[in-house]
């Protein structure tokens with residue numbers, strides 16, 4: 001039996017396009033300062049950018065012992081199944097049929113935090129680049145960031161911030 005890996009659908013569908021807003025704080029500070037300070041601030045900014053460029057993006061992995069995304073009824077902060085699958089009636093029906101009375105998937109084994117039908121799990125449970133592109137229009141180059149963000153939001157919603165589950169996930173996936 002394998003680890004449950006349902007994609008955190010709510011977050012994926014509500015994640016805005018990644019914004020590449022770069023704010024040059026040093027530049028804003030320099031308007032009333034000397035040229036020496038201007039140069040120092042510019043150098044600081046370049047150094048910060050170099051340090052930042054050396055960091056790689058997080059690489060998505062499912063954290064063992066998590067299972068947060070198998071709670072299918074996530075509450076009002078997440079889109080409803082009707083919102084998620086507004087133009088996909090087959091997956092809407094399938095998704096709704098999996099929701100148990102406690103909000104967790106009927107195939108989720110809470111004692112082991114694993115999926116009992118892992119090899120046959122629905123396509124929307126699969127955290128894969130091809131699935132993200134097909135179902136959500138997420139391009140491959142955005143996959144890791146989007147999947148990691150989705151997991152973090154889902155883990156926070158299900159287990160809470162500051163939990164061991166969240167720490168485990170961040171430790172496993174963080175970029176260096």
Ligand code: SF4
Nearest residue numbers: 062063066067069151
């Ligand atoms: S929320 Fe993310 S880390 Fe947790 S079980 Fe789902 S895919 Fe794995």
Ligand code: SF4
Nearest residue numbers: 070105107108115125
């Ligand atoms: S089928 Fe259910 S238990 Fe299995 S991965 Fe999907 S949501 Fe989780």
